[in-house]
Amino acid sequence: MKTITWPEIWPLQRLTAAEAALSTAVEELRQAERALSRIDQEPSARCVAIQEEIDELSGRYWQQEEIHEGRRSYRNTSHEERDLIDSKREQLEQALSAAEMEHENTRPARLAALEEEVLRLTAALGEARGELAYIKPRVEMAYSYDAPGPIYSFRTLREAARALCPVRIDKNPLGETYAYVEGVRLRIAGDDLLLSMPPSSLSWVPKSDQHGETSRAPEMQIHAHVVYIADDDEVLVRRNGVRNGVIVEEYARFFGSLDAALQPFVSELRGLESVDISDTKELPVLGELIRDACRKIAGDTAGQPKFLQGQRRLREWQIDELIGAYWEPFINAPWDAGIAGSYALLKHRCGRGETPNVFAFDTHGHFGFRVRTPDHDWIIGEIYCPPEHFSPPETPDPAMLTNLDSPGDAWLAELGPVKFCIRKAASRT
Numbered sequence: 302m303k304t305i306t307w308p309e310i311w312p313l314q315r316l317t318a319a320e321a322a323l324s325t326a327v328e329e330l331r332q333a334e335r336a337l338s339r340i341d342q343e344p345s346a347r348c349v350a351i352q353e354e355i356d357e358l359s360g361r362y363w364q365q366e367e368i369h370e371g372r373r374s375y376r377n378t379s380h381e382e383r384d385l386i387d388s389k390r391e392q393l394e395q396a397l398s399a400a401e402m403e404h405e406n407t408r409p410a411r412l413a414a415l416e417e418e419v420l421r422l423t424a425a426l427g428e429a430r431g432e433l434a435y436i437k438p439r440v441e442m443a444y445s446y447d448a449p450g451p452i453y454s455f456r457t458l459r460e461a462a463r464a465l466c467p468v469r470i471d472k473n474p475l476g477e478t479y480a481y482v483e484g485v486r487l488r489i490a491g492d493d494l495l496l497s498m499p500p501s502s503l504s505w506v507p508k509s510d511q512h513g514e515t516s517r518a519p520e521m522q523i524h525a526h527v528v529y530i531a532d533d534d535e536v537l538v539r540r541n542g543v544r545n546g547v548i549v550e551e552y553a554r555f556f557g558s559l560d561a562a563l564q565p566f567v568s569e570l571r572g573l574e575s576v577d578i579s580d581t582k583e584l585p586v587l588g589e590l591i592r593d594a595c596r597k598i599a600g601d602t603a604g605q606p607k608f609l610q611g612q613r614r615l616r617e618w619q620i621d622e623l624i625g626a627y628w629e630p631f632i633n634a635p636w637d638a639g640i641a642g643s644y645a646l647l648k649h650r651c652g653r654g655e656t657p658n659v660f661a662f663d664t665h666g667h668f669g670f671r672v673r674t675p676d677h678d679w680i681i682g683e684i685y686c687p688p689e690h691f692s693p694p695e696t697p698d699p700a701m702l703t704n705l706d707s708p709g710d711a712w713l714a715e716l717g718p719v720k721f722c723i724r725k726a727a728s729r730t
Contacts, residue, residue, distance in 0.1 A: 302464065305454040305529050307443035310536060316440040319433040326429040330422040337415045439555055447548055449538065454529045458537075461528050462566050462586050465539075465559075468594040472500035474663050476610030480576065480591040483567045489595060491579025496609070497602035500664055505722045506685055507705050507713050527552070528559060537562050606687050608664050615661045620668055623691040624684060627719045628657075634702035634716075644712035644723045647672055647680045666691075682723040690718045 442448060455461040469481040470489070478489035478498075489495070499506060526539045526549065537559035538552045553559075569585035576588050578595040615623075632651045640648065650672055651657065657670040665688045672680045697716055705713040712723040 303454045304451045307448050307450065307452065310452070310529060311436075311440045311443035313440060313444070315436050316433075319429070319436045323426075323429040323433050326422065326426040330419065330426050333415065333419045333422050337412075337419055442552060442555060449527050449549055449552055452527045452529050452536065454531060456531050458530050458533070458562055459566075459586050461530060461537075461559075462563055463590055465528065466563065466566075466587060466590060468590055470495070470498070470591075470594055470598060472498060472608075474500055474502045476500060476608075476663065478595075480594070482570070482587050482591060483563060485567060485570050485587070487570065487573060487591065488575040489591070490575045490577040492595070494578060494599035495595060495602075496607040497605040498598055499608050500610075502662060503608070503664065503667060503685055505683070505711055505713070506720050507715060527556075606689060608666075609688070610663055610665075612661050612663055612665045612667070617659050620659045620661060624668060624686045624719065626693050626696050627684070627686065627716055630697045630699040631702060631714065631716055631719075631721055634699040634714075637704060639704055640712075642712070643680050644714075646674060647682070647723055650674065650680070680723065682721065684719065684721055686719045 453461075453464070455464065466482055470478065471481065472478050472495070478492040478495055480487045480489055528537050528539075529535070530537065536556040538549060538556050539559040540549055540553050566586045570587040573585070573588055576584065576591045576595075578592050578599075583589075584592060621628075632648055636645075636648070655672055657672045659668055659670045661668050662683075666686045668684045668686070670682050670684065674680060702714055702716045705715060710724060714721045714723075
């Protein structure tokens, strides 16, 4: 799966550019406000230019000073030159008066334009400050040593949902199939394809059995807490199932919550009554995900024995006819150093003639038993025997019993195709 790094999404250059943009916005607003405050103090450029011409003409009344033999003297201009200068200066003074009047007449428009520019630049400054406030914590968090990761990159949120939302398929003791995804429980219809998947009541069946691969329905794990959605250019953080909740909550607040983003897909799923895995009609994203998961299970379990439902309540002698041949080898199998607790007590009690109380579960081949202890507790357990192995023609060899590693709350053993489960904690009833 493609990944991307925090610095690739939030490089330091983004922070530098935001700080520079803010500095520019501050300076531009300062200049505009200065111009607004001095609008009555500064003449127009045309007025200044005309005044400079007038001053230049005035200087022509006197020629450049000359120094003769250490004495300063001045030579006046001719009358013709002075008349020409007077005429020109009169024209310039009239032009200056007109320019000043025009400058005064245009003052309201210039004032309104400057005020509008100040408002625009004020808004731009606010945007620059907001952009910096948005970028700065994100860049700083992206470069933090405890930034969550890795970041998985997807083109769309739909693509991310298909990859990241965990799906669990389960059967209840009645053989009804349900899917669980993002907190939604949905009934599976058309589930004849899943008859080889065991119900939840048989989840303890060890994986060494041919049924073991299906004893627990495949479940896609949440393998990413941070995702990048390329089309939207956004980072989303999953709050659920994360160890350091404080850090992740903070990142989700700044970058966005993946759980919240997935809610429209969850709402679509809640609108379904069930998901029929036998048809091909289009479903919402998470519905398609459920159907794909079910079909994968069906493909993985094709050709395996089926877990048929509807086993009726049986009397003890009927159960004995079906699986009684396995009980004696189970109880009389050789001891080993790993047998202890309720498993050892069961072997001890039954080896001395204690008779178990047996009963049938709804799934064909699934049975339970209880054995009373001297202190009036019960040793409880379960047996699973594939129906095709009922009533064996010969009693199995006790030496063939294998005691298995027993994670969780049960002791596990198998005798060929038959599996035994003895609960470690006895139940007093």
